[in-house]
Amino acid sequence: MKRKFMCGLVFVGLFVWMVSGSGKWGLAGAAFFNEQLGKVFAQSNQTEPPVVKREFDRVLTLQERQPIYMKEVKFIKVGELEAGQPVVIVDEDEDYYELRLGKMNVYVRKGLGTVEQNKIWVLTEQERFGAVKTARKTMVHEENDLNSPTFMQLEEGYRYSVVREEGNWYIITLGERPGYIHKSSVTLDEGVPVLLYHHMIPHEKMKTTASTVSIEAFEEQIGYLAEQQFTTLSPQQLYDYLEGRLVLPAKAVLITFDDGLLSSKEYAYPILKQYGFTATQHIITSRLLIAKDEQQFDADGPIQYLTAADLVKLKDVFQFEAHTDELHELTDTHIGIGMKLSTEAIFADLQTNITHLPGAVTLAYPYGQYNEAYTSAAKEAGLLLGFTIIEGYANQKDSNYEVRRFGMTDNRSFEQFAAYVDGTMMRR
Template sequence: MRKIYRNVPIIVCLLVVIWISAMWLLAESQEIVFAQDQDRFITKREFDRVLTLQERQPIYMKGAALTQIGELEANQPVAIIGEDEVYYELRLGSMSVFLRKGYGTVEKKRLLAVGHTERLAAIQAIQKTAVYEEADLESGIIMMLEEGYRYPIVREEGDWYILKIGERPGYIHKQSVGMDAGLPVLVYHQVLPIELMTTMISTVSLESFERQMEYLADHHFETLTAQQLYDYLEGRLVLSNKAVLITFDDGLLSSKEFAYPILKQYGFTALQHIISSRTVRAEGEQLFDAEGPLQFFTAADIKELSDVFQFEAHTNDLHSLNETGKGVALQQSKEEILSDLQQNIAQVPAAISLAYPFGHYNDDFIRAAKEAGLLIGFTTTEGYANMKTSNYEVCRFGVTEKKSFEQFVAYVEGDITGQ
């Protein structure tokens, strides 16, 4: 009996070890089952560098200047991917964001992390918005989103949207935000003083254009580049709710004469889609003639106006219609379209977008655009640019004198109900 009692501590220790091992295996199996149930959307992973703050700190994105787009709460660990002398770098969705150093500790740690994700959509923060640890309003808050920005989400589950921050899943209650309809992309062609207008087709008066640009400036809109639009569509960029992309098609000299000074006055930029075979119809500086044939930018104009216009593709010599009213490109093979686009891009080498002539395109046109290295294809279908459609079928709102000022405001403010 004494031997049995003497062995009791050993037996108890063995039982404790067995129980702990069983609980650990159970926990691991639960994590595996959880991951399998979520299609491995969320798994537990070990990260070499995990930042935990001692106090709440702003999160910034970098552009021309630092912009605060949220706040990370204290005691909420996030994986970091880099650092410099001043900032830690981490990911929000697929974009880099930054936190000032000096307010936390960095260590190796295991976190619940978001696995493979694809772009899904974006939400609009209409007020400061909490991002929770779990799909539960009683759970801890990871971060706060700033009011007035669009944030990419990677999944929705029931009453919740899921955002990826520092590799972790963060949960946003649907009732606290709005779904982002997409970015307004405006397309202009001809801008003329009203007394020089002979048609309203593809033309807007100088007076209307001035009023529209003044509205954008007064309501603090920012104009975007083609690259920013692409990054937004790919879920790699947080954008202001007051963002708009202005585009011009054809490279008409009237946009130099009348639109360029107004855009420059307000500090706005715009895309100008160039038909490169038409830029050789004249050389050097031209005098604008509203009563003569249409005039197009020359190579000199393209160089001179690059502080406002970003020059993009609109084909070299495919901007015409056949006898049935269809774009001639639709009769071309993919190889023929590609050859034309390569000639076009030779004149606008920084181009990453294409405006399809007359909005006409097909699968061969898209394949040729991809092979030419273009990332965006603009159509003439009216609607917002968002992640629901292909990057090669991006919608725009056509602006002509036929459109009312109220319609313009509805387009840029994201409310086209009843328009």
């Protein structure tokens, strides 16, 4: 009995020594018996290091520096991979190896590298952090040290998604490898400007500036975008950028029109087409049937709407998106009627709406008003983005269903417009 008692004291003493941290293991390395599960499990307060070495079956190592391409309509060079830097291959075809730049597929031409099983350093956690803009060719280092070797190079004039920041460094990934960008070499991306237009008429015929822009102001604004070599985006491209799956030009903009007004056909369509730009129209589909015949635009008359036939004629410039079918109405208290509906009722309306809009991936909330029922219905309907009328840039930190826009009317000066698209307008 005495021997058992002494053994018990020794066990308790050993346990206390381990837990107190005096022993070599401490609590972090101690193993405990879980009576309920009936098994021993390891308990640890240590997390996995942020960068670890892991083995992959197909790792590419180049013998010479090679361009990295993203694939849109054509291949676009977005960087260069240095020789001797191993990266993981996810797929290949006859001519190219496919890698991952963040979440995006990119391509390196075959023929100047070796492929073998290898261990490489990888990040254990990748967050949706944001993006950076390059004003010049930018070095990405192996480590967070300016004297460390160059891993790859980024092209001038693009927005690249980064997954983390550490002190004076942003972290980007290529082929599962982390690369380090010094903050002094890039600027943090404020986000993409999304412009919102409604009605448009000649300045001499304007009776109000509410939701209305003059033709003269619009033409000056679009001319500026052309002069500054902006790229106009599709809604899908904006979504891919927000998800970190697309490298965008630094000078990129999404142009949107709400309500599907005939004035956009009369005035905006030819101006946009002249410059080779595209735009998005958010359509209230119940109003497509208001006009029974071909319409002549009347700048002095009541508001006129596009027809289903117009949507076909204008599709070379406009992409048509959701704006509800019958929910673009106000109550007596100036609240959108959809704000009092259930998710199911909004979803039913959106189903009708997008039936007439094949390819729609976004919703502009009526009057910019939305709540949880609206966002849930949009998700359920398969729509990827929800546009508000809250001013600011579309960025990777906000929800995809609370995308900000800049409303354009004749109350805005040209200087304000230029600040919006140039990315210098402070976020409200």
